[in-house]
Amino acid sequence: MQDEFESATESSVASTEALTLIGNDVRAGILHALSDARGGEGNPPALSFSELRSRVGADVDSSRFNYHLQRLVGEFVERRDDGHSQLVETVVEQEGTGYALRPEGTMLTRTIRATTDGDGASLSPTELDTDCYFCGEPVEAMYEHALFKIQCPGCSYLYEYDFTPPGVLHGDDGSIVAQASEYNRSVRLAFARGVCHLCGNAVDTTFVEPSETGYPRPDKRAVCINRSCDRCNHRNYLRLGEALLGNPALISFCHERGLDVTATPIWKLEFAATDRHVTVRSTDPWEVALRVSLDGDTLELVVDEELSVVEHSIS
Template sequence: MTPEKSPLTYGELPPEDALALLGNDIRTAILWTLSEARGGEGPPPVLPFSELRRKADLDVESSRFNYHLQELLGTFVERVPPEETDDDAQVVSELASTPGEGFRLRPEGTTLIRTIRTWSDEGDAWLAPFELDQECYHCDTALEAEYDNAIFAIRCPGCEYVYDYNLTPPGVLGDDREETLDNVAAYNRSQRLAFARGTCPLCGNAVDAEFVAGEETGYPRGDLRTLLVRRGCDHCGNKDNLTLGEVLLRDARLVGFCAERGLDVTTTPIWKLPFAATDRHTTIDATDPSKATLAVDCDGDTLTLTVDDSLSVVDRRL
């Protein structure tokens, strides 16, 4: 009879305790070694104790290495018994390793290393301000883009209106400016659409929604804004502010309406969509409870969508 397996559990430690496990160079070397062994392909590999220690290339005795490995078990690393070779491998005991078994990253460990890789760059992750082939919708000045301190920003140097200001990993930086802008547009869209659908793009938790008046957003030129929809995750703390147009980019009727008139809003950079980049097409219909309407003009026709304070579309008119 095959013994019943207990399910893997994640998030057993409070965040501060999980972070405390990383304060040692042997432990970080173990995590990095297990990650590097993957080679970018396939599931996380299982490394026997001796191979893991050899690949980590640390000048420490076996008992000390094993102690720090045990500290990582159950949070960032799991032990795979010799009889378990599939993806359902479980962490078994906290005893020293035995011949035939091995170790691999748990999802938390994989995510940790991926996060470090995502926000790390060997060179200077920086772009001096450069001009875009697009004019500001408010003052007709050419827009500028720059990347500094992990923030990619697109703004107008004339009226100071901010079109995009987003925490963005250095991986968006391409070989030229056009490639970089394409990468930024795709990355930002994925983040905003996740928030628009009510899901945190980092942890998958549901996010809340709050209508914030333009003057209270903290953005430059609040006088040019009608409202922003502030979405936040109470689990991981991730937050973002979206225009009503960005929120409604998920709406199938809006996508179809624009597509029928030759505008693909699923690939066009958000800063090139007037109804999403500005509030010029947004009106506040009511407060307490909140209700707002977006008017999307395309090829001579106008689609209006009204949302309530839960961001549900309560009315569509063409």
């Protein structure tokens, strides 16, 4: 068995190499067993070689098991002596000598656990307590194949359509919609603020004519704000109202008039769920205005093509 400690360098494994590394039953079993051990109560333990091999239960001899284990050491796994990580100053006391996940391994296994669901669970179309702002039909939510969708069955206008991890399904039908909406709000607000929620990269901004997006009912949209990540290829089309949901002037204007936009589902906010109050002033360069009216007052915010607010007025 290899006993040398690995150097404390940052993992630089490329994404294709990462997929190759974990694309093996034994190595996947090792990562899963170490993730299981880390997820319990108390301090994250290190597992001895024999304990780890026992937990994985792979039908391979000791030397073969060690070969696979060492393929992971230095990338997603580290060997610890007297409980001390070679990599990070731990904030809680560590226990045991043996193998544990590196922080990169913890992030990887958590991502895989969060985005996979062996049950293939789904939410069949469920009527919500909100009527379509265009045609008046009650809108419906559904979840299938990792996509959460809220759409109007009457006019096909799409209110939400997001990759959503299956953890939102762990509840009754009412909490599923609430959890999915809350999760997707955090995703969309991260994009709105210019950060990819998956990889942390800064995202690009492009204003797009709705007819160029392939989304249903482009005739009911004024503009689509495409925020895309060139690192993980994640992208999102935002409406202007939701892109401005973190704007302090908008938050306070609504709060002073009894509406908490930080806690209301986006699809319940007409100015954020539709472009009915959006005016395109110019397309070259893009300049777009949003009007939010409450209690007889109207807040108007105007953004440029960088999504920066360039005008702000209340009338």
